[in-house]
Amino acid sequence: MNAFGYHSPARVADAAALRQRHADSTYIAGGQSLLGAMKLGLAAPSDLIDLGNLPGLSGITVQGDVLRIGAMATHATVAASTDVKKLIPALAQLADGIGDPAVRTRGTLGGSLANNDPAACYPAAVLALSATVHTERRDIDGDSFFLGLYETALQPGELITGVSFKVPQRAAYVKFKQPASRFALVGVFVSQGAQGTRVAVTGAGACAFRASALETALAKDWSTKAILDISVSADGLNTDLHASAAYRAHLIGVLARRAVAQAG
Numbered sequence: 001m002n003a004f005g006y007h008s009p010a011r012v013a014d015a016a017a018l019r020q021r022h023a024d025s026t027y028i029a030g031g032q033s034l035l036g037a038m039k040l041g042l043a044a045p046s047d048l049i050d051l052g053n054l055p056g057l058s059g060i061t062v063q064g065d066v067l068r069i070g071a072m073a074t075h076a077t078v079a080a081s082t083d084v085k086k087l088i089p090a091l092a093q094l095a096d097g098i099g100d101p102a103v104r105t106r107g108t109l110g111g112s113l114a115n116n117d118p119a120a121c122y123p124a125a126v127l128a129l130s131a132t133v134h135t136e137r138r139d140i141d142g143d144s145f146f147l148g149l150y151e152t153a154l155q156p157g158e159l160i161t162g163v164s165f166k167v168p169q170r171a172a173y174v175k176f177k178q179p180a181s182r183f184a185l186v187g188v189f190v191s192q193g194a195q196g197t198r199v200a201v202t203g204a205g206a207c208a209f210r211a212s213a214l215e216t217a218l219a220k221d222w223s224t225k226a227i228l229d230i231s232v233s234a235d236g237l238n239t240d241l242h243a244s245a246a247y248r249a250h251l252i253g254v255l256a257r258r259a260v261a262q263a264g
């Protein structure tokens with residue numbers, strides 16, 4: 001790991017200003033992705049701007065039919081939240097299934113979304129629950145947030161402050177875990193509610209995406225039977241040492257049916 005400067009601002013505006021002042025700096029949340037990348041030499045920021053002391057970034061609040069979760073809320077906090085468990089149990093379950101206790105204790109919602117790992121779980125929830133990503137500059141529609149492999153709509157230095165999830169009538173997230181890391185080999189999040197009928201897939205492509213054929217069928221008939229005969233194309237899906245694109249395509253259908261059954 002290269003030497004780096006360290007800053008621990010106490011205000012969001014100061015964090016953003018530091019990020020602008022040090023062109024090769026980066027934010028650090030729980031360090032669960034960043035530190036690994038730095039150790040491997042994949043990232044070599046000149047300065048780390050620690051978001052850990054910024055006030056007001058880790059709370060969870062309910063505003064009508066919207067659940068707002070702060071960017072610095074850890075996965076363990078989301079998993080244990082009474083409000084999340086009551087309003088969107090699928091989201092609490094998703095958070096509880098991320099990595100292992102150490103990762104859940106340090107890893108954050110904002111870090112997960114900003115990093116946009118192709119196998120991350122939260123991006124599927126953002127798409128399936130029609131979420132809005134809040135930054136210190138603007139609100140970004142979840143549907144236009146994930147642009148590609150580790151690529152998001154965030155501009156350089158833009159800081160995620162929180163995410164608003166629409167409370168669905170029903171929802172479920174089912175993932176087929178890569179057994180070593182517990183990242184999603186494939187994960188499918190289904191939901192139905194004011195946001196419509198949504199099916200979001202993670203782990204299978206360059207970034208999370210919505211499966212429109214499954215959504216159309218489920219919008220007409222929310223049942224496992226309705227999607228039994230829909231085959232998902234393997235075109236453009238990931239092939240790696242863990243699974244082929246064809247295997248991942250098959251898993252999308254299987255997991256979507258399990259998720260629909262689980263959502264009830």
Ligand SMILES: Cc1cc2nc3c(=O)[nH]c(=O)nc-3n(C[C@H](O)[C@H](O)[C@H](O)COP(=O)(O)OP(=O)(O)OC[C@H]3O[C@@H](n4cnc5c(N)ncnc54)[C@H](O)[C@@H]3O)c2cc1C
Nearest residue numbers: 029030031032033034099107108110111114121160182183
């Ligand atoms: C062993 C292991 C297993 C894992 N398993 C899973 C899994 O099953 N499912 C899953 O979804 N994830 C998994 N993860 C990833 C984990 O969920 C982390 O949350 C994720 O890596 C982000 O970590 P972090 O919040 O600590 O962010 P960091 O590592 O601190 O930062 C990651 C990136 O996001 C940027 N960033 C951080 N916060 C913000 C912000 N608020 N605004 C703008 N940019 C920001 C940083 O600059 C950096 O580029 C796993 C990680 C490990 C190490």
